[in-house]
Amino acid sequence: MLNVTAIETFYGPSQALFGVDLSVQAGEMMALMGRNGMGKTTTIRSIFGLTPPRRGSITFELQELHRLPSYRIAQAGLGLVPEGRRCFANLSVRENLLVTARSGRWNLARVESLFPRLAERRQQMANTLSGGEQQMLAIGRALMTNPSLLVLDEATEGLAPVIRQEIWAAIRALKAEGQSTLIVDKSLAELLPVADRCTILEKGRTVWTGEPGALDDTIRDRYLGV
Ligand SMILES: Nc1ncnc2c1ncn2[C@@H]1O[C@H](COP(=O)(O)OP(=O)(O)OP(=O)(O)O)[C@@H](O)[C@H]1O
Ligand SMILES: [Mg+2]
Incomplete structure (x- = not known):
């Protein structure tokens, strides 16, 4: 469904991506990995037209995304949960969810059953939520747009263990129902x-793609530093 081919992306004069290849098939959960600063967020920003690539191509369901404005990319069916979650601080939880809603299989009731904490805090202002609850709200908002492809950038980073586990449980539930996801x-x-x-990305390039079972210790040591 998503095909990213040989993209090169710059921040002003400085090149961050030197040839990233990535694909996501329908129903698949695709992990984008690599150490800090290797280009994961920049790849996502490139897909969403936030930092458009200077070279290469990005197609989504056979439509060329390259050079489309970000709102058209969202309309095409991509939903983003950006690094460092963003909600509307002065809207309630429920308003945050409804403001981006588009019809489809995800609706308020299903998002609230995925994240019961959001149901309990329906009327609360988003800026009074804990960090983890805001992250849940950011995921819920993205789901309310009924994206064909959901993109999660560090959805569990810096959160308390119990909240992280709740978010992972939600991610497993998304996988079980065949939500296509780039994570x-x-x-x-x-x-x-x-x-x-x-x-796996290394210094702005795709260096490895495969199934998790094929990820051996050599590749882990070399590219993931674990
Ligand atoms: N706004 C920016 N201006 C200039 N350079 C940037 C900017 N954002 C990122 N970079 C550079 O682009 C490269 C890739 O960064 P990116 O944020 O994509 O990495 P990442 O893999 O998401 O890292 P992390 O795991 O820390 O989130 C890095 O060298 C980074 O310093
Ligand atoms: Mg990042």
Whole structure:
């Protein structure tokens, strides 16, 4: 469904991506991995047109995304949960969920059953939620757009263990129902069991793609530093 081919992306004069290849098939949970600063977030920003690549191609369900404005990319069916979650601080939990809603299989009731904490805090302002609850809200908001492809950038980073486990449980539930997802997360112990395939970036390049079972110690040592 998503095909990223040989993209090169720059921040001003400085090149961050030197040739990233990545694909996600329908129904697949695809993990994008690599150490800090290797280009994972920049790849996601490239897909969403936030930092458009200078070279290469990005197609989504056979439509060329390259050079489309970000709102058109969202309309095409991509839903983003960005690094460092973003909610509307002065809207309630429920308003945050409804403001981006589009019809489809995800609705308020299903998002609230995926994240019961959000149901309990329906009327609360988003800026009074804990960090983990805001992350749940960010995921819920993205689901409310009924994306064909959900993209999660570090959805569990810096959260308390109990909240992290709740978010991983939700991610496993998404996988069980065949939600196509591109996921970046540092926690390999949780990520690898849910991933159908992995792509590893090293200094802005794709260096490895395969199934988690094929990820041997040599590759881990070399590219993931674990
Ligand atoms: N706004 C920016 N301006 C200039 N350079 C940037 C900017 N954002 C990222 N970079 C550079 O681009 C490269 C890739 O960064 P990126 O954030 O994509 O990595 P990452 O794999 O997501 O890292 P992390 O695991 O820390 O989130 C790094 O060298 C980084 O310093
Ligand atoms: Mg990042």
